[in-house]
Amino acid sequence: MSPIAPTLASVDSPGPTVRAGQPESRAQALLLDLGRGLRRLLRNPLTVSGVVVIAALLLVALFAPWIATHDPLLQNLSGALRPPSAAHWFGTDEFGRDIFSRLVFGARITLYIVTLVTVVVGPIGLAVGVTSGYFGGWVDTTFMRITDIFISFPSLVLALAFVAALGPGLDHAVIAIALTAWPPIARLARAETLTLRKADFIVVAQLQGASSLRILLRHIVPLCLSSVVVRLTMNMATIILTAAGLGFLGLGAQAPLPEWGAMISEGRRYMMDSWWMVATPGAAILLVSLAFNLLGDGLYDVLDPRSE
Amino acid sequence: MSATSISAPLPRRPGLRARQIRLLGQRLFSVLLTLLGLLLLTFMIGRVMPLDPVLSIVGPDADRSTYEQVYRQLGLDRPLVVQFGYYLRDLLHGDFGNALLTGHPVTEDLARVLPATIELATLAIIVGTLLGVPLGVFAATQRGRIGDHAVRLVSLLGHSTPIFWFGMMGLLVFYAWLGWAGGAGRVDLAYDGLVKPMTGFLLLDSALAGEWEVLGSALKHVTLPACILGLHSMAYISRMTRSFMLSQLSQEYILTARVKGLPERTVIWRHAFRNILVQLLTIVALAYGGLLEGAVLIETVFGWPGFGQYLTSSLLLGDMNAVMGSVLVVGVVFVALNLLSDALYQVFDPRTRQ
Amino acid sequence: MNTSLPRLHVEDLDVGFDVGGAVVNVVRGVSFKLSREKLGIVGESGSGKSTVGRTLLRMHPRSARITARTLAFDGVDLLTASERTMRSIRGRRMSMIMQDPKYSLNPVMCIGEQIAEAYLAHHPATRAEVTQRVLDMLESVHIRDSQRVYKLYPHEVSGGMGQRIMIAMMLIQQPEIVIADEPTSALDVSVRLQVLAVLDELVTQRGLGLIFISHDLNLVRHFCDRVLVMYGGRVVEEIAAADLDRAEHPYTRGLLDALPSIDRRRATLPVLRRDPAWLTA
Numbered sequence: 001m002s003p004i005a006p007t008l009a010s011v012d013s014p015g016p017t018v019r020a021g022q023p024e025s026r027a028q029a030l031l032l033d034l035g036r037g038l039r040r041l042l043r044n045p046l047t048v049s050g051v052v053v054i055a056a057l058l059l060v061a062l063f064a065p066w067i068a069t070h071d072p073l074l075q076n077l078s079g080a081l082r083p084p085s086a087a088h089w090f091g092t093d094e095f096g097r098d099i100f101s102r103l104v105f106g107a108r109i110t111l112y113i114v115t116l117v118t119v120v121v122g123p124i125g126l127a128v129g130v131t132s133g134y135f136g137g138w139v140d141t142t143f144m145r146i147t148d149i150f151i152s153f154p155s156l157v158l159a160l161a162f163v164a165a166l167g168p169g170l171d172h173a174v175i176a177i178a179l180t181a182w183p184p185i186a187r188l189a190r191a192e193t194l195t196l197r198k199a200d201f202i203v204v205a206q207l208q209g210a211s212s213l214r215i216l217l218r219h220i221v222p223l224c225l226s227s228v229v230v231r232l233t234m235n236m237a238t239i240i241l242t243a244a245g246l247g248f249l250g251l252g253a254q255a256p257l258p259e260w261g262a263m264i265s266e267g268r269r270y271m272m273d274s275w276w277m278v279a280t281p282g283a284a285i286l287l288v289s290l291a292f293n294l295l296g297d298g299l300y301d302v303l304d305p306r307s308e
Numbered sequence: 309m310s311a312t313s314i315s316a317p318l319p320r321r322p323g324l325r326a327r328q329i330r331l332l333g334q335r336l337f338s339v340l341l342t343l344l345g346l347l348l349l350t351f352m353i354g355r356v357m358p359l360d361p362v363l364s365i366v367g368p369d370a371d372r373s374t375y376e377q378v379y380r381q382l383g384l385d386r387p388l389v390v391q392f393g394y395y396l397r398d399l400l401h402g403d404f405g406n407a408l409l410t411g412h413p414v415t416e417d418l419a420r421v422l423p424a425t426i427e428l429a430t431l432a433i434i435v436g437t438l439l440g441v442p443l444g445v446f447a448a449t450q451r452g453r454i455g456d457h458a459v460r461l462v463s464l465l466g467h468s469t470p471i472f473w474f475g476m477m478g479l480l481v482f483y484a485w486l487g488w489a490g491g492a493g494r495v496d497l498a499y500d501g502l503v504k505p506m507t508g509f510l511l512l513d514s515a516l517a518g519e520w521e522v523l524g525s526a527l528k529h530v531t532l533p534a535c536i537l538g539l540h541s542m543a544y545i546s547r548m549t550r551s552f553m554l555s556q557l558s559q560e561y562i563l564t565a566r567v568k569g570l571p572e573r574t575v576i577w578r579h580a581f582r583n584i585l586v587q588l589l590t591i592v593a594l595a596y597g598g599l600l601e602g603a604v605l606i607e608t609v610f611g612w613p614g615f616g617q618y619l620t621s622s623l624l625l626g627d628m629n630a631v632m633g634s635v636l637v638v639g640v641v642f643v644a645l646n647l648l649s650d651a652l653y654q655v656f657d658p659r660t661r662q
Numbered sequence: 663m664n665t666s667l668p669r670l671h672v673e674d675l676d677v678g679f680d681v682g683g684a685v686v687n688v689v690r691g692v693s694f695k696l697s698r699e700k701l702g703i704v705g706e707s708g709s710g711k712s713t714v715g716r717t718l719l720r721m722h723p724r725s726a727r728i729t730a731r732t733l734a735f736d737g738v739d740l741l742t743a744s745e746r747t748m749r750s751i752r753g754r755r756m757s758m759i760m761q762d763p764k765y766s767l768n769p770v771m772c773i774g775e776q777i778a779e780a781y782l783a784h785h786p787a788t789r790a791e792v793t794q795r796v797l798d799m800l801e802s803v804h805i806r807d808s809q810r811v812y813k814l815y816p817h818e819v820s821g822g823m824g825q826r827i828m829i830a831m832m833l834i835q836q837p838e839i840v841i842a843d844e845p846t847s848a849l850d851v852s853v854r855l856q857v858l859a860v861l862d863e864l865v866t867q868r869g870l871g872l873i874f875i876s877h878d879l880n881l882v883r884h885f886c887d888r889v890l891v892m893y894g895g896r897v898v899e900e901i902a903a904a905d906l907d908r909a910e911h912p913y914t915r916g917l918l919d920a921l922p923s924i925d926r927r928r929a930t931l932p933v934l935r936r937d938p939a940w941l942t943a
Contacts, residue, residue: 040682046457148338149345152642153635154601157619161631165353166622237468243469245605249620264473268609271476272484281474289468297464437925452724560765567760568780568831569753578779582770657770 041301053291061107062284068101072258081274091276093267099277102258103284109170109259110288113243114236118180122232125182129189130220134212143190147183153269155180156242163251170253173246177239188231192224226303234296237289244285260285328654330644335650339643343636347399350635351392395632397437404636409621417618422637423508424494425607425614428534429599435538437547437592443542444549448557449576459546466543471602475536475609482532490529492611499525533610537602541595548591552584586656590649597645600638668695669871670718670839673732676712680725688713690895695889696839700701700865700872702886702903703880704917710895711875715716715841719758720748721868724923735839754784757832758841759861762822762848767816773783774812777831803860822853826860839871847876858885891917894941 042048049184060067069089076096084091090099116265150158160174196202196219205215246252255262260281267277371377378384386394398405404414447459463501482489491494492509499522503514511530514523554658556562557580604616613618617635622630667924677689689710694701705711716722717734720740733740735756738747760766766777777796787795793812803826816824825845832840837906842861846854861887876882882889883903889916891899899911909915916934925943 009585046461115611118430145341145345149349152342152639152646153346154598154604154638154642156601157638159618161322161350161605161635164626180621188609205313241468241470243349245472248472249608261470264470264476270478271480275480278476278480281381282470285470285473286465286468289470290464293464293468297460450825522837560760560762561768563721564760564766564828564831565768566721567752569749569783569835570779579768580769583768646943 002049014307020110028256031163031189031263037302041298044298044301045292047301050291050294050298053287054295057107057111057288057291060104061111064104065109068098068104070098072097072102072105073256074098081270083274084276091274093263093277094270094274097174099263099280102263103260103280106258106260106263106281106284109253110240110285113170113174113177114239114292116174117181117239118236120178121182121235122228125219126189126224126228128182129186129191130193130197130216130224132186133190133193133217136218140190147187148249150180150183151187155238156245159246160249160251163246168251168254170257170259173243173252176246177242180242181239185228185231185235189224189228192227193220196220197222230296230299230303233292233299237292237296240285240289240292277292309426326487327531328528335647339647343643346434346639347396347632347636348392351388351395355388389408399636403632406628409625409630414629416635417630418615418633420505420508420617420619421613423505424510424612425600425616427509428530428537428606428612429510429596429603430528431534432537432599432602433541433592433596435535436541436595440542440545440616441549441588444546445553445576445581447546447550448553449552451557456550459485459550463546463550464542466511466539467539467547472605473611474540475533475606476530478536479609489532490525493618494529494612495522495525499541529563533606533612535549537599537606540602541599544595545588549584549588550589553580556580556583579650586653589652589656593645593649593652597642600641663841668697670696671734672718675714675717675730676728677710677722677731678727679716680727685727686714687750688895689717691897692892693896694890694897694900696811696871696873698869698871699888700874700886702874702876702882702889703892704876704882704889705892706930708894708937709892711877711892712843715758715843715873715875715931718841719752719756719760721752751778753835753837755830755837756839756841757835757837758833758897759828759845761844762818763819763821763828764848766828769816769823771815772812773814773816773819773827777827777834780831785859786810795834796830799834800827802864803827803830805830821849821851822857825849825857827858829861829864833868833870836868839872839873840865841873841875843875845874845879846881880921890925890940896941898940911940912937915918 042051074097076092078089078096079092080091080094080096082088082096088098088100090103093099093102132140158180159173159176160302162179163172166172166175202215202219205219210218243252243259244261244264247259247263248265250262250265253259253262255266263281264278267274267281271278310341362382364373366378366561382544384391393403402415403417406412407414407417410417443459443463446464447456450459451454452484479491483565492499495502499519501503501521503510503519505519506513506516510526511523514520514526553576557576562580565579566572600616603614604620606612607614607616608620615637618630619634619638621627622634668778669807672695673693673793675689675692676687678685678687678745692710692714703714717726717728718735720743722728728741730741735751738751740751742752749932755761761791770832771779774793774796778792781792781795790901796812797808800811805811805823805826811819811823811827816827819827825848829845845861846857848858858881861872864870872886874882874886879891883906886903887897889901889906890897891901891909891911893913895929899909899914901909901914904913909918913934913936916932919932920934922928
């Protein structure tokens with residue numbers, strides 16, 4: 001006579017999955033996942049190089065006064081437009097200022113812009129997108145309209161418009177860039193929320209009487225987080241490029257601040273004979289932007305469910 | 309088990325055409341609303357600007373009465389809403405106002421500068437597509453291997469390079485050092501203004517006029533900025549192509565094609581690639597729009613008398629009419645490209661053709 | 663029935679997947695022979711049955727590690743055969759029918775073109791010849807109005823028709839062995855038997871060898887001549903379909919016991935009780 005009730009021994013099918021030790025708590029499961037994710041992330045040499053460059057950027061920005069060889073603002077007109085040498089590793093600009101030191105301090109400005117914009121845009125974009133997607137209705141429609149306006153426009157031009165309106169300056173540039181950077185994040189969060197909103201486990205939570213805020217914070221936001229983080233990381237590269245573009249057009253950080261884009265703009269007049277004035281700041285922008293893109297790419301590979 | 313259950317194909321849904329038209333109408337309405345919002349936003353920005361448009365016209369030495377005259381002429385004494393209303397009314401009559409810089413109507417200015425940018429952008433997108441699509445397909449077939457990583461790296465490099473710097477480096481190497489490319493501007497100074505603008509596309513105009521030397525010079529000048537812009541969009545196109553191909557290559561019908569014993573080349577191009585064609589067209593259309601951003605910066609670097617430069621100088625000058633006209637153009641172009649890519653989907657994908 | 667020599671000889675087949683360093687074994691020591699008969703491979707999800715099918719055609723993902731004492735088709739060693747050889751075998755001599763025509767047919771190619779392509783892959787012919795062959799093939803799978811169906815797209819046909827199109831596509835090249843990987847699992851129950859009937863007719867008519875992979879024991883026992891029961895990557899039972907009631911392995915017995923029966927009154931269906939020893943047997 002076959003048994004009627006299943007035994008506890010093995011109710012599930014013993015498929016070909018590898019069963020390591022089971023995590024005991026939610027926190028432990030999260031840590032295990034993070035560890036596994038980190039290992040996968042670091043297995044890609046391109047991602048690792050990206051991380052290395054970003055770490056270098058952080059260090060350079062942090063220890064700028066010690067790393068720079070000269071005062072970035074110190075002028076020395078007799079030593080102007082000198083090519084790279086032992087005394088001045090990257091040469092001097094039209095006022096005799098050491099370009100290497102200016103680059104080093106420029107790293108601080110770059111980091112300032114990227115961090116500020118991301119820290120502002122991330123939470124706001126997430127909050128707006130998730131709320132709009134979850135509650136729907138006229139809130140959602142209005143929101144869609146507003147972001148449509150921003151998205152249907154190239155971000156550089158819009159940022160240009162904002163800075164032109166506010167007046168040139170580093171902080172105004174940051175505001176302008178932030179204003180153009182939040183809509184895509186919000187739309188992404190909204191898209192994710194829309195798919196999650198219909199999920200059964202959300203319905204269960206609602207039936208259990210969970211408040212909307214609780215559902216949003218405890219269920220929806222954590223699930224949107226990974227794609228938003230990836231997008232933010234990739235955005236950092238765009239932010240750097242936009243800031244450099246604004247600086248190039250003279251609308252970002254004003255002289256004598258050593259912002260990389262502005263340095264290229266200043267060096268443009270002397271470019272044909274003094275190529276080092278333009279080459280090095282641009283290379284720096286490229287390197288840092290590339291690093292953020294590599295990191296974002298690597299993150300995307302790790303978090304993308306379709307990857308092999 | 310009726311004969312119709314498995315023998316007959318699925319019935320066509322009635323009223324599909326009518327529904328599609330209605331959807332299109334809704335789309336258009338939504339688009340108009342967006343454009344309106346865009347104009348409103350720009351209008352607001354314009355009024356917030358620290359530059360005084362009246363001063364730009366009358367100059368800093370004008371006396372009070374002249375100032376007030378111009379002030380009233382420009383309609384600046386009316387409430388904001390009314391001002392916007394006037395602007396919209398003029399817009400519908402095709403009057404975009406006059407530009408401060410040139411004194412000409414904005415529409416004339418735009419007609420002059422847009423072809424230059426379109427010429428540049430079109431060449432650039434051709435470069436970008438011809439390079440980007442094969443690279444993307446190649447990367448997808450080499451997934452995870454060195455070829456894939458190499459293409460990804462190149463694509464990321466293109467994506468991460470500040471385009472204005474890239475342009476400057478290009479000028480330095482290919483113009484100053486090697487002398488292969490032309491310098492700034494659309495043609496050498498000697499040929500400037502020689503060819504009468506008929507279409508506005510210098511390459512076409514000079515060919516039509518038979519001015520071969522001008523054509524040669526124009527080609528030399530357009531190649532470098534077009535390639536630079538093209539490389540920039542190549543990054544995006546190759547990345548998207550790779551992504552689309554990968555998504556197709558993991559589908560069941562690819563397995564079927566292989567099981568049929570088809571050579572791999574056929575599987576990739578006749579099966580997988582054919583399935584992404586529609587998506588690719590969409591991407592190219594969007595990339596075309598994205599080139600506008602690059603154009604703004606590249607035109608400054610190359611002294612290209614196009615729309616990008618016009619927009620930038622208008623913004624810096626606070627020339628509101630020119631700015632708003634330009635914004636409208638940009639908005640319309642972007643929106644049109646978006647609609648176009650959607651329409652392409654409808655037309656070319658057999659699944660939506662019923 | 664089985665009167666000829668074995669065409670397919672599989673002995674001690676092991677398939678593992680390289681998952682980030684560790685190798686996960688999916689198929690362990692599977693052995694069987696096939697000639698002109700209908701062999702069913704039955705197992706639950708994860709038993710490795712689909713993998714066996716794909717491995718025969720060398721259609722596995724890059725991460726697969728395959729070893730076997732023998733893996734031969736009519737003398738051709740499938741393990742060491744070059745990709746070129748495999749391509750000449752695929753479709754022409756051994757083909758596979760997939761599970762869901764919604765996904766396994768190319769959505770942007772019309773049906774006739776896809777079937778024609780299958781034929782042209784190994785037989786050069788003129789356009790008119792191929793078209794006629796395709797129409798004939800469509801008729802042989804009982805699709806009336808073949809002219810119209812030729813021009814349709816996969817999303818315009820129902821599941822049952824799509825699967826018959828798949829059968830037509832895979833049989834037009836006149837292979838000797840057909841692997842059917844869950845050919846009816848994606849179909850409505852009412853349509854399943856119809857499609858199976860078409861398959862049965864063609865297989866018998868042409869004297870093909872058929873490997874029928876399924877999770878449905880009941881379906882397989884009535885359709886196939888022999889049955890291979892797989893569990894956890896191993897073959898736990900190999901038995902003639904007619905003799906299934908006398909199966910010896912407890913897993914097979916458990917499966918049979920769990921089948922509802924129209925002539926036996928049962929208050930509760932027993933749930934299969936798994937013995938971890940089966941994984942190592």
